[in-house]
Amino acid sequence: EIVLTQSPTTMAASPGEKVTLTCLASSSVNYIYWYQQKSSASPKFLIYYTSSLASGVPDRFSGSGSGTSYSLTISSMEAEDAAIYYCLQLTSTPPTFGAGTKLELK
Amino acid sequence: QVQLQQSGAELAKPGSSVKISCKASGYTFTSYCINWIKQTTGQGLEYIGYINTGSGGTNYNEKFKGKATLTVDKSSSTAFMQLSSLTPDDSAVYYCAMGDWFAYWGQGTLVTVSS
Numbered sequence: 001e002i003v004l005t006q007s008p009t010t011m012a013a014s015p016g017e018k019v020t021l022t023c024l025a026s027s028s029v030n031y032i033y034w035y036q037q038k039s040s041a042s043p044k045f046l047i048y049y050t051s052s053l054a055s056g057v058p059d060r061f062s063g064s065g066s067g068t069s070y071s072l073t074i075s076s077m078e079a080e081d082a083a084i085y086y087c088l089q090l091t092s093t094p095p096t097f098g099a100g101t102k103l104e105l106k
Numbered sequence: 107q108v109q110l111q112q113s114g115a116e117l118a119k120p121g122s123s124v125k126i127s128c129k130a131s132g133y134t135f136t137s138y139c140i141n142w143i144k145q146t147t148g149q150g151l152e153y154i155g156y157i158n159t160g161s162g163g164t165n166y167n168e169k170f171k172g173k174a175t176l177t178v179d180k181s182s183s184t185a186f187m188q189l190s191s192l193t194p195d196d197s198a199v200y201y202c203a204m205g206d207w208f209a210y211w212g213q214g215t216l217v218t219v220s221s
Contacts, residue, residue: 042211094167097151
């Protein structure tokens, strides 16, 4: 199965700071999907097809990448963005998730 | 609006089974599959499988074959997952998620396996 490696594991950002999270795949995938999970809530759908924002997602979020290297960028960190972010690949069976990046507010 | 309402927390004994439900509303139930995902602190998010809510067809992650059984009741727009022969390793939060992209998730069901 495809392994997704997310980095960093944990990071802290100040309000207004630009944040970039990385997701590396062990084999090439067609697209990556991103999810945000806060506290004990369920994951929230953020990005599909690598770079398309899900409905209602603020446009400070963006996604990019291809092949085995993908990233999620927050153009200007806000307090409400503190959460764990997961990437997901659906190219190969079974679908697999990255271990997550914990983003904290500095 | 789309909602997936899962059943409440379960405390089960080793060797027993539990059945979790996921009741959908706010969309045409049979138009989207329902996926099931396991979340633990140690293993993170693991994909269990999906059920085609129209045909009842299923597809399982090899790791969960024999452990999870997915069913659906179209009349009540509800998907079910039965977990059998429970061990402490099955203790986790289990989520249902709608559609090919997991666009909407249930609130999760905590399963605790303990004697």
